[in-house]
Amino acid sequence: EDWSYALVVDQTRPDLAWPLRAAGLWAGPEGSLLLWTVMLALALSAVVRRTSDRVGPALLGGLTAAYGTTVAVVANPFERLSAPPSAGLGLQPVLEHEAMTWHPPILYAGMIAAASAAALGLGGATVVHRRRAWLLACGLLTVGLATGARWAHVELGWGGYWAWDPVENAGLIVWLLSAAAVHRPRSTPIAALTLMAVVWGTTLTRIGVVASVHAFADDEPLRLALLGIAVFVTATMALFMALFMVRLRRVTTQLPTSSRSQSALMLTIAAMVVAVGTFEPAVEALFGGDTAAIAGTYYTRLLWPLVMVAAALCLASDRQPIKAGVGALAGVLLSGAGAGVFGMVVGAAGGAIAGSALALRGRPGRLAHVGLGVFLIGVAATFGTQRASVTLAVDAPVDIGGVVAVHRSIDLRPGTARSEAVARIEVDGHALEPSIVAYHTRSRRTSEMDEYHPWASIGGTRQVIFVDGDAERATYQLYWHPRIGLLWLGAALVALGSAVAFVSQQLVERGSTVVDRV
Secondary structure (H helix, E strand, O other): OOOOEHHHHHHOOOOOOHHHHHHHHHOOHHHHHHHHHHHHHHHHHHHHHHOOOOHHHHHHHHHHHHHHHHHHHOOOOOOEOOOOOOOOOOOOHHHOOHHHHOHHHHHHHHHHHHHHHHHHHHOOOOHHHHHHHHHHHHHHHHHHHHHHHHHHHHEHHHOOOOOOOHHHHHHHHHHHHHHHHHHOOOOHHHHHHHHHHHHHHHHHHHOOOOOOOOOOOOOHHHHHHHHHHHHHHHHHHHHHHHHHHHHOOOOOOOOOOOHHHHHHHHHHHHHHHHHHHHHHHHHHHHOOOOOOOOOHHHHHHHHHHHHHHHHHHHHHHHOOHHHHHHHHHHHHHHHOHHHHHHHHHHHHHHHHHHHHHHOOOOOOOHHHHHHHHHHHHHHHHHHHOEEEEEEEEEOOOEEEOOEEEEEEEEEEEOOOOEEEEEEEEEEOOEEEOOEEEEEOOOOEEEEEOEEEOOOOOOOOEEEEEEEEEOOOEEEEEEEEEOOOHHHHHHHHHHHHHHHHHHHHHHHHHHHHHHHHHO
């Protein structure tokens, strides 16, 4: 509440609950870079204590110093105002959500864990130690991306649970490469690509070049500093790759034959596909072109064939045709006819992966594979999302595609910093209260949805959005998202599977240490 600090004035106000006031630290470029640098320094200290290798700590130490210098010189979060106001503006309306308190820090932790794992992979850490580091990164990134997707699902300003926004894609790229590294922890190229993806993802978020609802405001000195860090890291990783190629005894053009190697290859290719679509607008901007994000059809047309190939490789490796067939049938049924033929094919692939993985025993990572299959079924089912717009008179029931909706009233709740118009509506007997919120300090307003989950829908959700209204009638938008709950369940299983495999690798490491001592 010290209004002499510019960061405090820009990102908080007196009536905010303390968790959201604390979240104001990472709501702007200066505070978020400060948090990023502190977390990177903590990761550096952990790596120094856990390994005797010098390469990993040197890389992380260089990054920490570079970001710390950037914070001190061009992104000072402790800048003071000569004439402090009596209160602050508060968070941007789209950020004023409880998920703001945990989603960014978890995602930051996942990105930094991936950078740490990459640094260890480029050094001389043991395979067990590398795999543990990659599993930790994978688990944290899964939680970070899933909580962000859930936030975007309930907060309308983000464009849906996944809108292929360049900034959220940056996290997906690192997740794909981390998953590839879990399958190939010895791979120097994957480690180098991951470190570059982390740094470039951090840069893309804050330089304001690419049009994004996530991106921070444009600032020329900060842009140049972050681009300088990204270019230097890219050059360093290119040197690592050159040395790696020189050390190879022979270069083979044969595709990897083991299932783990093939999985790593498919995940790496998927990461490259997402990276091209994500960074293309930034490259185009350098030549004065359009900075708009590439449409989602680019990603779906290229990624879904990769998903099918990866599913086929997974099934060939598991060798559980009966269980995979049963899972595929379940995936088709859960996807539903509304998802279309393509959606049901994706659902079948997800079900087959989950079914075959369930039949395996003794593999620590099988739970993560089950989660991936469940997640794909959830994605396929949401292809059948339905939408309806309706204007309802007070207390007049209306049947909307088999759903009975009754508008009851609109309650006005004035306030100093924000005011609300809360609509009361019953949908199939469930009382919901969507609202329109006006933020006076920001001169903006947002629509806040409400939702419920029919007990027989197996993860389906009905959303209601209040559009406008008066004393006699109100306009609503109603959404039906079939099986979307499987997205969150699948992500939770992937994260839990990563944690189980992490603990398993820790036991393996302890066992190896005991053997060495004996």
